[in-house]
Amino acid sequence: MKIASLFIPCIVDLFLPEIGEATVQVLRRLGVDPLYHKAQTCCGQPAMNAGYRDQAKKAAKHFIDVFGDDDVIVSPSGSCVYMVKHHYPELLSDEPVWLQRAEEVSKRIFELSQYIVDILGIEELGASFNGAVTYHESCHILRGLGVSDQPKRLIQKADGVKFVSLPLADMCCGFGGEFAETYDYISEEMVKEKVGCYLESGADLLVLCEPGCLLNIGGYLSRNHPEKKALHIANFLAGTGGVG
Amino acid sequence: MEIRTTLFNEIAEKEIRNPYARAFLKAMPAAIAARRKTVMGSFPDPDAAQACGQAIRAEVVAWLPELLEEFEKNALARGAKILWARDAGEANEMVLAIAKERNVTYVTKGKSMVTEEIGLNDALAESGIEPFETDLGEFIAQQLKRPPFHIVGPAINVPVEEVCDLFMEKAGMEKPTTDPVELGYAARLFLRDKFHHVALGVTGVNMAVAETGTIINLENEGNIRFNKSSPRTQVSIMSLEKVVPTMEDAMHLTRLLSRNCTGQAISAYVSMDSGPKKPGEIDGPEELFIIIVDNGRSEIYADSVAREALRCIRCGGCLNICPVYAKIGGYPYGWAYSGPMGQVLTPLLLGLDRTQDLYRACTLCGSCREVCPAGVDHPSMFLYYRSKDVEEDRGLRGKKRPWKESRFFDLWSRAVTHSALWNLGFRLARPLVNRYSHSGVITRMGGYFEGWFRTRNLPAIAKETFHERWKRLRRETAPGGQNGRKGKP
Amino acid sequence: MSEEEITGRSAREDILGRLKEIPKTVVEPRPDMPPLRELSLDREQMITTFIEKLTLEEGIVYRVQDGREAIARLTEIVVGEGLQKVMVSTDDVVASLDLPAWGKEQGIAVLTPRDSGDRDSFRDAVFDEVEAGITGADYAVAESGTLVIVHDADQPRLISLAPIMHIALVSVERIVPTYERAIEELYGDTKNIPSHVTFITGPSMTADIKGKPFKGMHGPRRLMVILIG
Numbered sequence: 001m002k003i004a005s006l007f008i009p010c011i012v013d014l015f016l017p018e019i020g021e022a023t024v025q026v027l028r029r030l031g032v033d034p035l036y037h038k039a040q041t042c043c044g045q046p047a048m049n050a051g052y053r054d055q056a057k058k059a060a061k062h063f064i065d066v067f068g069d070d071d072v073i074v075s076p077s078g079s080c081v082y083m084v085k086h087h088y089p090e091l092l093s094d095e096p097v098w099l100q101r102a103e104e105v106s107k108r109i110f111e112l113s114q115y116i117v118d119i120l121g122i123e124e125l126g127a128s129f130n131g132a133v134t135y136h137e138s139c140h141i142l143r144g145l146g147v148s149d150q151p152k153r154l155i156q157k158a159d160g161v162k163f164v165s166l167p168l169a170d171m172c173c174g175f176g177g178e179f180a181e182t183y184d185y186i187s188e189e190m191v192k193e194k195v196g197c198y199l200e201s202g203a204d205l206l207v208l209c210e211p212g213c214l215l216n217i218g219g220y221l222s223r224n225h226p227e228k229k230a231l232h233i234a235n236f237l238a239g240t241g242g243v244g
Numbered sequence: 245m246e247i248r249t250t251l252f253n254e255i256a257e258k259e260i261r262n263p264y265a266r267a268f269l270k271a272m273p274a275a276i277a278a279r280r281k282t283v284m285g286s287f288p289d290p291d292a293a294q295a296c297g298q299a300i301r302a303e304v305v306a307w308l309p310e311l312l313e314e315f316e317k318n319a320l321a322r323g324a325k326i327l328w329a330r331d332a333g334e335a336n337e338m339v340l341a342i343a344k345e346r347n348v349t350y351v352t353k354g355k356s357m358v359t360e361e362i363g364l365n366d367a368l369a370e371s372g373i374e375p376f377e378t379d380l381g382e383f384i385a386q387q388l389k390r391p392p393f394h395i396v397g398p399a400i401n402v403p404v405e406e407v408c409d410l411f412m413e414k415a416g417m418e419k420p421t422t423d424p425v426e427l428g429y430a431a432r433l434f435l436r437d438k439f440h441h442v443a444l445g446v447t448g449v450n451m452a453v454a455e456t457g458t459i460i461n462l463e464n465e466g467n468i469r470f471n472k473s474s475p476r477t478q479v480s481i482m483s484l485e486k487v488v489p490t491m492e493d494a495m496h497l498t499r500l501l502s503r504n505c506t507g508q509a510i511s512a513y514v515s516m517d518s519g520p521k522k523p524g525e526i527d528g529p530e531e532l533f534i535i536i537v538d539n540g541r542s543e544i545y546a547d548s549v550a551r552e553a554l555r556c557i558r559c560g561g562c563l564n565i566c567p568v569y570a571k572i573g574g575y576p577y578g579w580a581y582s583g584p585m586g587q588v589l590t591p592l593l594l595g596l597d598r599t600q601d602l603y604r605a606c607t608l609c610g611s612c613r614e615v616c617p618a619g620v621d622h623p624s625m626f627l628y629y630r631s632k633d634v635e636e637d638r639g640l641r642g643k644k645r646p647w648k649e650s651r652f653f654d655l656w657s658r659a660v661t662h663s664a665l666w667n668l669g670f671r672l673a674r675p676l677v678n679r680y681s682h683s684g685v686i687t688r689m690g691g692y693f694e695g696w697f698r699t700r701n702l703p704a705i706a707k708e709t710f711h712e713r714w715k716r717l718r719r720e721t722a723p724g725g726q727n728g729r730k731g732k733p
Numbered sequence: 734m735s736e737e738e739i740t741g742r743s744a745r746e747d748i749l750g751r752l753k754e755i756p757k758t759v760v761e762p763r764p765d766m767p768p769l770r771e772l773s774l775d776r777e778q779m780i781t782t783f784i785e786k787l788t789l790e791e792g793i794v795y796r797v798q799d800g801r802e803a804i805a806r807l808t809e810i811v812v813g814e815g816l817q818k819v820m821v822s823t824d825d826v827v828a829s830l831d832l833p834a835w836g837k838e839q840g841i842a843v844l845t846p847r848d849s850g851d852r853d854s855f856r857d858a859v860f861d862e863v864e865a866g867i868t869g870a871d872y873a874v875a876e877s878g879t880l881v882i883v884h885d886a887d888q889p890r891l892i893s894l895a896p897i898m899h900i901a902l903v904s905v906e907r908i909v910p911t912y913e914r915a916i917e918e919l920y921g922d923t924k925n926i927p928s929h930v931t932f933i934t935g936p937s938m939t940a941d942i943k944g945k946p947f948k949g950m951h952g953p954r955r956l957m958v959i960l961i962g
Contacts, residue, residue, distance in 0.1 A: 013710045014670060015703045020710035024717050036714050041666040047653055049608065051630030051645070055657035062661045139609040168274075172567040176607025183605045184695025185257055189571045190607075192699070219700035222685065272944055286876075288767040299763040306760045309752035322926065328745035380950055381941035397941055404943055424942035428950060435951065440860045456920050466894055466937040466952025472929070473890035474856060484748070491920045495912045509877040512790070513952065514932035522928045524886035526846045526855050538744075542751035548758070 002032040004115070005070035009077040010042050011211040019211060022238035023076045023112060029238075030120055034074075039066045043080040048087055049177050060088045064101050072119070073109040076234050077211050078141030081111045086144065111141060113209055113233055117150035127237045128159035131204035135163075136194070136217065136230075137170040138210035151209050151233050158236070166206070167197040175216035191220045198228065206230040245360050245391065249578035249590060252601035256576035265393070265401045265573045272400070273564045279507025280561065280615070286509060287499075297500045298619030300493045301555040304485065308545065308554070311454040311487045312536065318457025322519025324532045332362035335537050339364060339446070339479055342533060343373050346477055348444045352435070354461065354468035355379035356448025357558060358483045358537055360392070360580035361593070364446070375446075376438050378467035380431055387414050392582065393574040395560035396506055401573060435467070445471030445529070449482035450558075451497060452534070455490040458518040459534060462501060462511040469515050478520070478529035484541045485554040497557060500617035504561030540593045547639065549628050553588045555618040560585075562612035562622065568605060577602060584612035584622045591629050595641030603629040667711055674705045771876045771910035779875035779908045780960065787878025790935030791948060792956040794878075800830055803902060803961050810900065810957060811841060811865070818842040819865045819896075820858060823887040826869030826902045826961075846889050859895040866892035866953070870903040870933075872915040873960070877934055880958065881915045884929040893933065899953040901933075905962035 004027055008020045027034045044059030063084065067073050075081050088102040116122055133155050141147045156163045174180065174190025194217060198206050208214055211232065218230045248255065259265050287293035304311060316326045329335035343351065351368065353359065353375055365386065368375040377386040381398035385391070387410050392398035399407075404422040411417040411427060415434040421427060447468050451460040459480050461468045472478055488494050502508045521528030544550045563569050563583030574582035578599075581589050587606065591599040603626040612622045632642040634650075659665040680686045681704035688697050696702065774782060784794045797803045807830075811819065821832045823845055836843030844863060849855035859866065868888060872881035880901055884890050893899045909915055912932070920926055937952030948954050 008710045014705050017706045017708065017710040017713060021713065021717060036718070038711065038714065039663045041660045041663050044660065047656065047660075048627065049630070050649070050653065051627065051632070051634040052650075052653040052657075053631045053634070055653045055660075058657045059660040139607065139611075143610040143614050170611075172607050172609035172611070174567070174607060176609070179605070179607045181693060181695050183253075183568075184698065185253075185260060186568055186571050186605065187607075187695075188699045189260060190567055215702065216700070219696070219702055222701040223687070223699060268944060286770075288770055292764055292766040295764045296766045299761065303760050303763075306758050309749050312752075313749065318923075322928070328748055330744045330747055334744060378951070379941070380939050384941070397944065400941060400944055402942075407942055424945040425947040427942055428939060428947055432950060436860070439951070440856065456923065456926055458920075458926070464937070465939050465950040467950075469890065469894050469931065470951060473894060476852075484752075491916045492913055495916060498912070509786070510879060510932065510934050512933070512935050512938055516930045517928065518926045519928055522885065525884070525889065525928065526849075526852050526886070527889045527891050528884065528929055536748075538748045542748050545752055546755055 003035055004032050004072045004074045005035045005037060005067060007040060007043070007067065007073055007075040007077075007080060007109070008036070009075065009080045009211065011215060012076060015215060016211055016232070018240060019076050019232045019234050022232070022234035022240050023074070025238045025240070026116075026125065026234055027074070030116065030122055030125060032120070035070075037066050043083045045079060045083045046177060048083065048091070053091060056087075057091050060091050060102065061098060064088070064098065064105055067105055067109075068101055071108060072115070073105070074112055074115045075109065076112045076209070076232060078111040078138055078145055078147065078209055079212060081109050082140040082144035084109050111145055111147055111209060113151040113154055114145065114147045117153060123153045124157040125154075125237060126159075127154070127239060128161075129205060129236065130160040132162045132164045132202060133158075133205045133207055134166040134198065134201045134203035135169065136166060136173065136206060136208040136213060138208060138213045139172050141209050142170055147209075151207070154233065154237060155207055164201050164203050166201050166203070168193075169197075173213045173216050175212045177212065180216060187216075191216050195220050195225065199225070205236075207233055207236045209233045245363050245366070245580055247579055247594065247598070249594060249599045249602060251578060252576045252605065255578070256572040256605070259572050259575055262401075264403050268401045269570050269573055272397070273570050276507045276564045280503055280564070283503045283507055283509055293496075293500065294617050297497060297617035298555075300488065300497060301557065301618040303489060304487060305551055305554050308484060308487070311489060312484065314454040315452050315457055315487050318454065319519065319534060320457070322457050324457065324519045324534050327533060327535045329535055329537045329539075331539050332537075335362045335481065335535055335539070336364055336367035338535055339481075340367060340371050340373070342477065342479060343368070343444055344371070346443060348373060348477075350374040350376060350438065350442070351444045351446050352376050352378050352438050352442045352467070352471055352475075353445075354447040354463065354471050355382045355398070356446070356481060357580050358448055358481055359446065361483075362537060362539065364481070376435065378435050378438070378470070379463075379465060380428060383431060383435065384410065391575055391579070395558065395563055395582070439467075439470040439474050442471075442475045444477045444479060445475040447471050447478065447480045449480050449486050449534070450501065451494045452482055452487045453491050453494050454487055456518055458491065458516050460494055460498070460514060460516050462498065462514050464506075464512040466513055469513055472515055472517060472529065473527050476530045477533070478517075478531070479533045479535065480517070481535045481537060483537050483539065485556070497617070501557055501559045504559035504564070504615065504617055543639075544592045549625070550592050550640070552620060553592055553625065555620050556585050556589065557618050558585065559617060561615045561617065565611045565615050567609060567611065568607070585620070588620060588622055588625045592640070596629055596633055596637075597641045597643040600633075600643060670705070670709060678704045769876065769911050774875060774910055776905065776908065779910055780905055782875040783873050783878050783908060784960070785878070786876070787935060787958065790878060792878060792935045792958060794958045794960060796960045799961065803959050804830055804835060806959055807867070807900065808835075808839060812839070814865075814898070816841060816864045816898075818844065818863050819867055820844045820846070820863040820892050821867040822846070822869065822889060822892050824869040826904065827867060828887075830902070832867065846892075855889065856891065859891045863896050865898040865900055866894075866896040867900045867902070868893050870901045870958075871907060873903050873908045873958075874910070874912055874915060874932075875908060876911050879912070879932050879934040882931050882933065883919065883927045884931065885927060890929060890931070893931070894952050897949065897953055898955045898957070899933075900957045900959065902959045902961060905960055
């Protein structure tokens with residue numbers, strides 16, 4: 001019986017818990033028993049990005065304490081996985097014991113689609129959608145983790161799906177965490193362009209793997225094009241509704 | 245050059261609504277990025293080629309003083325005169341001294357970002373020596389008194405009608421036209437006359453080759469070649485980091501620079517000077533001065549993270565790919581260097597306190613890092629500067645963060661290590677946030693979050709967070725699952 | 734302004750001193766890179782590639798068998814364009830064709846740098862009087878259709894730059910696959926390095942106004958290459 005420890009980031013916990021639920025359902029369908037440590041809080045990304053390294057370090061150590069004994073950690077958020085893999089060793093570089101633990105955890109944490117395709121070796125899991133589907137390449141997932149084929153294959157192998165490519169698929173949607181608030185006038189032009197590409201693609205559904213991007217793109221769609229939907233890959237695979 | 249880095253938002257908000265700027269920005273960067281991809285394909289292994297460029301630049305940073313000494317030695321042996329300038333003031337004084345001693349009344353200049361950095365044009369003009377920018381885009385920008393819009397096209401956003409008016413007023417053009425080609429030829433005639441009689445030509449330097457003491461310039465127009473061929477005196481100005489180890493390295497970087505800058509395999513002209521002209525040669529400079537400018541770089545060098553900024557070869561690849569630059573263009577960056585590379589370098593040269601927006605107006609998307617042939621990790625640099633603000637670092641002139649923000653992250657860090665506190669915080673926040681919601685959607689909120697809601701909605705905080713749902717989810721049908729077991733692959 | 738202030742000697746010590754204070758970091762060895770494809774081209778393939786690449790940049794390339802045919806092609810060009818006055822360099826390739834004599838036959842004024850005498854008169858001639866510059870080239874680089882010209886007493890810089898047309902003559906024996914081949918030969922002997930070398934890949938160009946590209950910004954508007962052999 002495979003077991004995977006879930007890291008559910010704050011955005012999902014608070015605003016999009018259905019992504020977490022769908023993750024649980026999908027893992028169970030694949031014969032994986034999801035485990036959720038209630039002591040988990042945050043990967044520390046907000047503090048890191050704002051320059052508060054001491055505070056981010058505290059979050060990192062807490063994360064390592066919570067997840068340190070797990071053999072596999074899965075998260076429906078690529079940016080959080082990137083935080084752990086890329087920034088934890090950097091934050092803890094001056095504390096050898098913590099650094100070693102961080103490097104261990106780095107090896108065992110996966111973004112959801114990466115886990116399903118690369119670790120479980122599964123591409124077809126009985127998902128279905130009748131219509132054209134397109135995919136947005138989130139920055140931390142594509143450039144940070146090198147994950148791109150995996151979610152696309154999962155989408156393409158779903159029953160009834162016609163996969164269409166998204167123009168400028170790898171262009172940033174303009175979320176950037178705090179950026180969306182502090183430089184709102186730039187952020188909104190970026191998400192407008194991203195949504196314009198979605199409309200241009202002719203797809204019936206936009207799928208993505210990053211909750212932050214989903215809040216951003218989904219939030220814009222909800223206000224301006226409520227008939228167009230965006231869905232997290234977990235919900236897409238589980239066949240359950242989402243934002244947009 | 246006026247420093248307007250504190251006006252980032254004001255300028256950006258204006259530019260983002262400028263139809264000419266937006267039209268250009270929509271088309272050109274994407275076109276160049278696509279061409280870049282194709283032309284990088286001329287390498288059997290483009291990733292290896294890029295990695296090689298990055299390795300060369302890593303060596304340059306690591307061995308900077310030794311390479312500079314080697315360059316100087318070899319350039320002197322070729323008959324060049326090498327001058328060192330600690331700052332902009334010293335550099336400008338040197339150029340002025342050289343010009344005045346030779347009774348120069350005007351100079352012609354090739355495009356050079358470091359000369360903008362040191363404000364050479366202003367220094368010359370103030371001393372009664374007229375500087376003529378001769379790169380067409382720089383010429384237009386200079387005459388309009390505007391900063392460069394883009395590394396490759398400094399004035400590419402200027403409407404043709406404005407260029408026409410300008411040329412009729414300042415470039416001796418007689419008949420009005422809005423045809424870009426005719427306008428270009430009008431500028432050509434005007435500047436050609438300057439080249440014909442010029443006594444002192446000023447250029448930048450793309451690469452200074454240590455192995456041979458050679459300076460190399462890349463261009464498409466030919467104005468730099470004129471500055472190296474027509475006058476009796478040539479002054480070439482370089483910042484420290486322009487040095488490269490060998491001619492072979494220079495060839496490799498030439499390929500990478502051209503591909504990243506304009507999507508060309510190579511620029512139309514590459515010119516290489518090893519000292520002034522030799523006896524018997526009928527053109528070329530009798531004297532070649534090479535001014536090596538520090539202007540804060542040797543101080544940056546002491547910081548092991550900041551010094552990575554010195555890898556940059558000014559190819560502009562990052563500008564061409566940046567999604568933020570694609571919305572706001574070059575002006576908001578407020579100084580000689582724009583786009584992601586400007587965001588990396590300007591804060592180090594001017595101080596973090598006056599350049600706050602430069603490293604904060606970024607989503608950390610990493611596109612710049614991905615294309616950089618020199619191996620600059622822009623997002624890491626920005627995170628580093630942000631942390632230096634929090635630390636109020638004196639060397640980099642970090643600026644103290646707002647009290648509310650510091651307090652927030654202190655509380656945050658207490659909660660993040662105590663999940664009971666963390667979850668309590670959410671439970672307390674939920675009714676406060678959700679009082680703005682109807683039917684599970686928030687369409688408006690004041691204060692800090694106001695900007696989001698101008699064009700977007702937000703889901704309300706869930707009635708049951710995932711954390712709260714887990715108890716129920718755990719109990720639902722799971723294939724043979726048990727509680728408390730550790731996650732195994 | 735003191736000599737020391739002008740030469741910035743103390744600035745040098747300051748700058749290098751600060752840089753040298755910092756302990757050296759270890760640098761990773763350079764990664765391997767597969768050799769460029771052009772290195773495996775034979776002569777004919779290099780010639781084809783050279784012509785293809787330069788043509789894409791709007792250079793015009795003629796291939797001729799020998800010096801006699803080169804003169805014939807040159808005549809065609811010059812007469813076809815109605816040129817009256819040209820400046821030629823005196824490098825080996827051009828010298829071997831005896832263009833001053835050819836000019837007399839054709840009724841075309843052929844100037845050499847020495848005809849002008851001093852540098853200012855030469856400059857006046859190339860800027861204002863001649864309609865084309867004719868030079869040899871030291872190498873033709875296949876990878877990008879690039880001419881490599883070494884400038885010396887027989888090869889002034891302005892001849893390939895100031896006139897509106899540049900005609901270059903180069904033997905196919907000078908064709909090389911990549912820049913490095915030319916660079917190795919030119920810069921290999923550190924005691925004898927040319928003062929000025931230019932790589933020329935097509936006519937002068939810009940797209941600085943409205944992104945609209947055009948040729949002949951400052952340098953020649955037209956580049957023609959006669960490949961001999």
